[in-house]
Amino acid sequence: MGLAKNPIRLLLLGIGAALARLHLVAPERVHETTDLAWPRIVTGLARMSKSVVDVAMVGIAVGPTAIAGMGFAGPYWGMTFAIGGGMAAGTIALVSQRYGAEAYDGLGQVVRSSALLVTVVGVPVAALFWVAPVELIGLLSDDPAAVAYGADYLRILSLGVPFAILNQIGSRVFVGVDDAWTPMVVRSGGAVTNAALNAVLVFGFDMGVAGAALGTVVASVLVTAAFAIGLTAGRLPGIGALPMTVDPASRYVDRGTLADLVSIGLPVVGRNSVWTVARFPILAFVGLLGPNVVAAYVISRRIWGLMNTPGWGFGLAASSLVGQALGGDHEDGAATYGREITYFTTATYLLAAAVVALFAEPIVRGFVDDPASGTVPVAVGLVYAACVAVVPQGVGQSVAGALDSTGDTRWPFYGRVVGMFGFAIPLTYLAATVPSLGLWGLYLAFLGESLPTALVTVHRFRSGRWRAISRTYRPGAADD
Numbered sequence: 157m158g159l160a161k162n163p164i165r166l167l168l169l170g171i172g173a174a175l176a177r178l179h180l181v182a183p184e185r186v187h188e189t190t191d192l193a194w195p196r197i198v199t200g201l202a203r204m205s206k207s208v209v210d211v212a213m214v215g216i217a218v219g220p221t222a223i224a225g226m227g228f229a230g231p232y233w234g235m236t237f238a239i240g241g242g243m244a245a246g247t248i249a250l251v252s253q254r255y256g257a258e259a260y261d262g263l264g265q266v267v268r269s270s271a272l273l274v275t276v277v278g279v280p281v282a283a284l285f286w287v288a289p290v291e292l293i294g295l296l297s298d299d300p301a302a303v304a305y306g307a308d309y310l311r312i313l314s315l316g317v318p319f320a321i322l323n324q325i326g327s328r329v330f331v332g333v334d335d336a337w338t339p340m341v342v343r344s345g346g347a348v349t350n351a352a353l354n355a356v357l358v359f360g361f362d363m364g365v366a367g368a369a370l371g372t373v374v375a376s377v378l379v380t381a382a383f384a385i386g387l388t389a390g391r392l393p394g395i396g397a398l399p400m401t402v403d404p405a406s407r408y409v410d411r412g413t414l415a416d417l418v419s420i421g422l423p424v425v426g427r428n429s430v431w432t433v434a435r436f437p438i439l440a441f442v443g444l445l446g447p448n449v450v451a452a453y454v455i456s457r458r459i460w461g462l463m464n465t466p467g468w469g470f471g472l473a474a475s476s477l478v479g480q481a482l483g484g485d486h487e488d489g490a491a492t493y494g495r496e497i498t499y500f501t502t503a504t505y506l507l508a509a510a511v512v513a514l515f516a517e518p519i520v521r522g523f524v525d526d527p528a529s530g531t532v533p534v535a536v537g538l539v540y541a542a543c544v545a546v547v548p549q550g551v552g553q554s555v556a557g558a559l560d561s562t563g564d565t566r567w568p569f570y571g572r573v574v575g576m577f578g579f580a581i582p583l584t585y586l587a588a589t590v591p592s593l594g595l596w597g598l599y600l601a602f603l604g605e606s607l608p609t610a611l612v613t614v615h616r617f618r619s620g621r622w623r624a625i626s627r628t629y630r631p632g633a634a635d636d
Contacts, residue, residue, distance in 0.1 A: 164201075165194040171503050181496040185477075189497050192331065192476055193469030195340030199327075200465030202347035208458045208523075209351050210368045213358045215524050218305070220451035220531060222365055223524075224443075225305025227454035228296045231435035232285060233313050238432045239281065240321035242425025243274045244328040245475070245560040246417035249629065251332030252476045252561055256483025259631040263333070264402045267387065269413040270325045278318040285314030296440050299447060305365050312369035319376040326383030331472045332479065333399045338392070342382045350375035416629060420563050427556070427569035431605075434576040437584075442598070444588040448531045453598070455523045455531070456538035460546055460602075463508050467550040470501040471557030479561030482626045490626075494558035494617055498551060505550035509543040516540060534595065541599035549606035555613045563629040564622035571612030579604025 172186030214222045247270040254262045285292070293306035323346075327339035350371050357367025386392040390401035442453050474497045481490035512519065516539040517532070524531050556568035580601045587597025616622070 162194065162198075164197055165190060168194055168197075168500075168504065171507065172500060175499055175503055180499045182492075185493065185496050186500070188477060189470070189473045189493075189500055192334070192336045192473035193466070195336035196327075196331065196469035196472050197466050199340045199343045199347075200468040201462065202344040204458070204461040204465055208462060210354055210372075211454065211458055212523050213354060214365055214368055215451075217358050217362075218364050220524060221299070221301050221447055222305045223454050224297070224299070224447045224450040225293070225302040225307075226309055226365060226368070227450055227457075228293050228302060228306040228439060228443075229289075229310040229313070230454070230457075231296075231432050231439065232292055232310055234432040234435065235281060235429070236278070236317045236320045237324070238428035239277055239425055240274060240324035241428050242423075243270060243277070243321070243417060243421040244324040245424040245565060246270070246419075246421035247325055248328035248332045248472070248475045249420050249479055249561045249563060250413070250416060251329055252479030253483040253626075253629060254631050255333045256480030257631045259483075260400070262631065263329075263400055264406060265410050265413050266417075267325070267329055267402045268404070268406065268408045269410050270329075270417060271322060272408040273414060273417055274321045274325055275318055278321040282314045282317035285310050285317065289314070296436060297443050299443075302447065302450075309365040309369045312366055313372060316373035316376040319373075319380040322380050323376060323383065326380070326387065328472070328475075329387070330399070331476050334476065334480075335399050336469075336472070338386065338398060339383075342379055342386070342392075346375045346379035346382075349378060420560070420565055420629065423565040423569045424560060427565070427572045430569070430572040430576050434581055437581050438601070441581075441584045441588040449534055451524065452531045452535035452538055455520060455535045456542055458523075459512065459519060459539050460542040463505070463512055463542065463546045464549055464553070466504045466508060467501065467553030470497055470504070470550070471553040471560075473497060474554055474557035475561040478558045482562060483630060485630075487623050487626075490558075490562070491620070494555065497558065498554045498614070501550050501554035502547065505547045509546055513540055513543040516543075537595055538598060538602075541602045545602035545606045547606075548603075548610035552606060552610035552613050555610070555617050559613065559617060559622055562622035562626035564616070564625040567616035568609065568613045571609035571616075574612065575605050575608035579608060 168190045169186065172181055172190060175181040176183045176186055211223055211226065214226060247266060250266045251263060289307040289310040290303065293303045293310060297303055323343065327343060330336065330338045353371035353374055354368050357363045357371055361367060382392060386398050387402045388404050391397045442450050474494060477493045478490045481493060516536050520532055520535040520539060552568070552571065559565060559568060583597045583601035583604050586593050587595060587601065
């Protein structure tokens with residue numbers, strides 16, 4: 157499919173054109189944002205669709221209890237992306253600012269130091285998942301069958317942890333130098349390969365959750381290999397020349413670069429980990445409502461994930477464009493990018509939520525259609541709640557992406573803490589323990605998760621405090 161005819165790109169351009177007519181977004185920024193966002197959105201859709209297909213395959217092949225087991229393993233696997241995504245925020249901030257300042261000599265050092273840092277962090281996490289999967293899953297459920305399924309899934313996934321983290325670094329490097337196409341092709345190809353492998357392993361070899369996990373590991377290794385080859389050779393088969401190369405034999409340890417990566421990335425790891433950590437008590441409380449409610453909750457979260465994929469694209473577009481503007485010392489331009497991309501994000505999320513709400517029941521029945529289980533009506537109600545809550549989620553992601561590129565990463569973390577521990581977890585607990593509240597507690601927990609984060613993050617960006625913070629991370633500051 158040609159670039160000009162890509163439906164995601166055309167849809168975004170249409171939304172952007174409508175906003176431009178309302179004088180909310182400048183036409184040139186619509187095109188810049190779209191060109192960076194749509195490949196990442198396609199990647200996100202591919203990856204989340206793979207995750208959705210995994211659940212659907214296992215649900216069809218094994219049943220709702222296996223879905224619940226995969227759900228209990230989810231927070232642990234999510235730690236991988238919390239770490240990788242946090243460190244990658246530091247990577248894209250440093251890469252985009254150096255690219256905007258035309259300080260190309262410093263790009264390779266950022267990539268090598270990032271790869272070293274996430275590998276050192278990721279290997280112990282993988283070891284923990286391999287050694288103690290039963291004990292870890294057992295913290296969330298006392299259902300022996302669900303624990304067994306979850307442990308099998310997590311043990312095999314542990315082999316893919318370092319590769320999944322490195323994949324996020326590779327993706328952010330390219331987006332930071334205005335190349336969103338390469339990571340889209342590589343990671344979407346990995347997601348398609350993953351889904352195909354899972355179909356063979358789950359149905360052809362009757363491996364159930366183990367097959368779904370093994371497919372994920374193999375695909376993660378292949379994606380990592382593709383990024384490594386591309387960055388060292390400067391080109392990839394089928395893609396052609398890439399905008400940068402990295403010398404793998406050069407220095408990896410650079411104290412200044414590592415310090416900047418940690419100072420920018422650690423709050424983002426914290427921000428991402430808030431959701432990951434919060435999932436433990438949330439799933440434990442949801443588990444009190446029975447395996448069918450757990451299965452419905454897992455299904456609704458997968459659908460939430462699909463709706464949330466535009467935020468991946470807009471957040472990274474904001475990081476790249478805001479960072480490049482700051483690299484050129486255009487602070488007012490950076491502020492304009494952040495504001496207009498947020499408008500763009502909001503309009504896109506409203507449209508996506510409306511479409512999913514309209515087709516909520518048939519979408520849910522694609523996962524499970526057993527009338528006796530009672531899973532379908534519960535999942536449909538949770539999907540409606542997700543459609544409301546995902547809009548502020550998208551806003552928060554977009555603005556957090558802009559702040560990430562400035563180095564001002566603490567306030568999105570604070571907002572996430574307030575949302576998850578102040579609202580989402582208490583409301584989920586009440587849903588499980590107060591019969592009169594019931595599922596309404598889960599509905600409100602979805603909104604409690606996303607709205608406070610959005611409010612705090614937007615307030616921080618509008619304050620303008622990020623301007624001074626960003627000056628300490630720009631290439632000139634690094635040379636001082």
